[in-house]
Amino acid sequence: MSRAFTVAVAGQPNCGKSTLFNTLTGARQFVANYPGVTVEKRIGLFAHKGDRITLVDLPGTYSLTSYSLEERVARDFLLDESPDLVLNIVDASNLERNLYLTFQLVEMEFPLIVALNMMDIANGRGIDIDPSRLSDELQVPVIPTIGNRGKGKRELREAIWAMCVDKENHGSWVRVDYGEALESVIAPLEVKLSRQAHLASHFPARWLAVKLLEDDPEVRKLVTGAVAERDYRLSHSEQGKDSIDAGE
Amino acid sequence: MTLDELRVGQEARIVDITLSGAIGQRLLDMGFVEGTCVKIVRNAPLIDPIDLLVRGYHVSIRHAEAKGVEVEPL
Numbered sequence: 001m002s003r004a005f006t007v008a009v010a011g012q013p014n015c016g017k018s019t020l021f022n023t024l025t026g027a028r029q030f031v032a033n034y035p036g037v038t039v040e041k042r043i044g045l046f047a048h049k050g051d052r053i054t055l056v057d058l059p060g061t062y063s064l065t066s067y068s069l070e071e072r073v074a075r076d077f078l079l080d081e082s083p084d085l086v087l088n089i090v091d092a093s094n095l096e097r098n099l100y101l102t103f104q105l106v107e108m109e110f111p112l113i114v115a116l117n118m119m120d121i122a123n124g125r126g127i128d129i130d131p132s133r134l135s136d137e138l139q140v141p142v143i144p145t146i147g148n149r150g151k152g153k154r155e156l157r158e159a160i161w162a163m164c165v166d167k168e169n170h171g172s173w174v175r176v177d178y179g180e181a182l183e184s185v186i187a188p189l190e191v192k193l194s195r196q197a198h199l200a201s202h203f204p205a206r207w208l209a210v211k212l213l214e215d216d217p218e219v220r221k222l223v224t225g226a227v228a229e230r231d232y233r234l235s236h237s238e239q240g241k242d243s244i245d246a247g248e
Numbered sequence: 249m250t251l252d253e254l255r256v257g258q259e260a261r262i263v264d265i266t267l268s269g270a271i272g273q274r275l276l277d278m279g280f281v282e283g284t285c286v287k288i289v290r291n292a293p294l295i296d297p298i299d300l301l302v303r304g305y306h307v308s309i310r311h312a313e314a315k316g317v318e319v320e321p322l
Contacts, residue, residue, distance in 0.1 A: 063277035067270040094305050097279050 004052045005164040008078055010105060011089035012098050013060035016117040018042075019147035020089055021057050024157065039073045048161040056083065062097075064104045066218040075218075078108065079203065084164045085111040087156075092122035092129055092144070102138065103176055109204040111169045112140040113159050115152070119144045139172040175206070186210060199226045249321065251286065252298070252314035259287045260319035267316030279303045280317060 011017040022029075025044025032041045042057040058077060059070035066072050078086065086105050090098040105112055116131055135142040141159050145152030163169050178186060186209045193212075194205035199222070211219035254260055262284045265272055279302055280286075289299040289306065297308040 062274065065273055065277070067273050094303075096303050097305060100277060100279070 002050050002052060003165070004054065005084040005161075006054050006056065006081065007085050007087050007160055007164070008056050008058055008081075008083040009087045009089065010058045010074060010078075010101065011060060011117075012062050012091065012101055015060070015089050015091040015094075015098060016147040017057065017060055017089045020115060020117055020145060020156075021055060023147055023150050023153050025055055034073045034077070037069060037073060039070060046157065048157050051161060051165070053157075053160060053164065055087070056081075061101065063101060064108075065214070066216055072218065078110065083110075085113060085160065085169070087113050087115060087160060089115045089117050092116045092119050093125055093127060095122075095127075095129065106138065106140075106172045106174055107176065107204070107207045107210065109171050109207065111163055111171045112138075113156075113163060114138065114140055114142045115156055116142055116144045117147050119151075120146050120149075137174075139174050178210075182213070185213065189213070193223070196223075196226055196230065198230075199223065249319055250315050251300075251317040251319050252311040254288045254319065254321065256288050256290055259285060259322045261285050261322060262317060263320055264318040265316060266318060267313065271313055272316065275309075275313070275317070278307060285322065286317075286319065 009017060009021055021042065021044060025046050028046065029042060029044040032043070033039065034041050039059055044055045044057070046053055046055070056077065058074040061068070061071045061074050064071055064075045064078075066075065077083075088102050088105055090102060102112075102114060114134070116129060116134070119129070122129060129144075131142045131144050141163070143152050143156045143159055145156060177183065186206065189209040189212060190205045193208045194200045199205075199208065203222075208219060208223060212223060249260075251260070251262075262280060262282055264282065265275060265280060267275060284302060287301040289301050291298055292308075296310045298311065298314055300307050300309065
C-alpha cells in the first residue's frame with residue numbers, strides 16, 4: 001500500500017533551497033500562503049518506491065527564533081505539523097554560518113538529513129569537505145548535492161525515503177554543550193519541563209529550557225500557558241484523588 | 249571603538265554586541281559573536297551600507313547597526 005510522508009525543507013537564505021526543491025519535485029508543485037500571513041508556502045511532491053513524499057518549502061531563515069515573521073512561520077510549521085523529517089539544505093561554500101541553523105534543528109530533535117549543496121562552488125573556492133566525517137559528527141545522513149545540475153538528486157530521494165519509512169529514526173543524539181555555567185541552569189529546568197506531560201509530549205524539554213533562557217517570547221507563552229491549563233484542570237478535577245506532582 | 253568607525257581595508261575583532269532586539273539577534277545568528285574577525289571591504293557611494301567580510305562571506309549592514317558592534321582593531 002502506498003504511504004504518505006511529509007518532509008519540511010529548511011535552509012538559510014541563498015543556500016540553493018529553491019533550486020534543490022525544484023530538482024527534487026519537478027513540476028508537481030502547488031503554491032499557497034501560510035494561514036494568516038503573506039508568506040508563500042510551496043508544496044511539491046515526488047513518488048519513490050510507491051510512496052508519496054510531500055515536500056514543504058519553509059521560508060529561508062538564518063535561525064529559528066521568534067523575532068521575524070519568516071522564522072516564526074518556519075518554526076510554527078515544524079512544531080505544529082511535526083513533519084516526518086526535516087531536510088536541511090546547507091551551502092557548502094559557507095558551511096560555518098549554515099551549520100548554525102542545522103544545530104537548531106538538531107536541538108529540536110527532528111529526524112534530519114543534511115544536503116550539502118553547492119559542492120562545486122565550495123570546491124572552486126578551495127574548500128574541501130568530507131561529507132562522511134560531517135555525517136559522523138552530526139549523527140545524521142549528509143548528502144553532497146549540486147542543485148542546478150541535479151547532482152545528488154537520486155541519493156537524496158533515496159535517503160529521504162529511507163528515513164521516512166524507518167520509524168526507529170529519532171534524529172541526532174548530538175547535544176550542544178553550553179558549558180558549566182549554562183548547563184547547571186539548563187539541566188534542572190529541563191527536568192522540571194519534562195514533568196509537564198503535555199508539553200513534554202510535543203516539544204523536547206531541553207530545547208524548551210534553552211529557549212526559556214534566551215527569553216524567547218513564544219516559548220514563554222507556550223510554557224506559562226501549559227502550566228496555567230494544568231492548574232485549571234487540577235483545580236477542577238474531583239477531590240480525593242492522589243495529588244499529582246504539582247511541579248513548581 | 250565601534251565597527252562604523254573603521255576605515256576601508258581595516259580588520260578588527262568583535263568585543264561585544266550592544267544591539268538588542270531583532271537586529272541584535274539577526275547579527276548573532278549570522279555569526280557576529282565575541283571574538284569573530286571582521287574586515288571592512290568597502291563603503292557604498294552614498295555612505296550606507298558598509299560591505300563587511302565575516303567568516304568568509306560578505307554582509308552589508310548600515311552604519312547605525314555597525315555602531316552597535318564594539319570592536320578592537322587588529
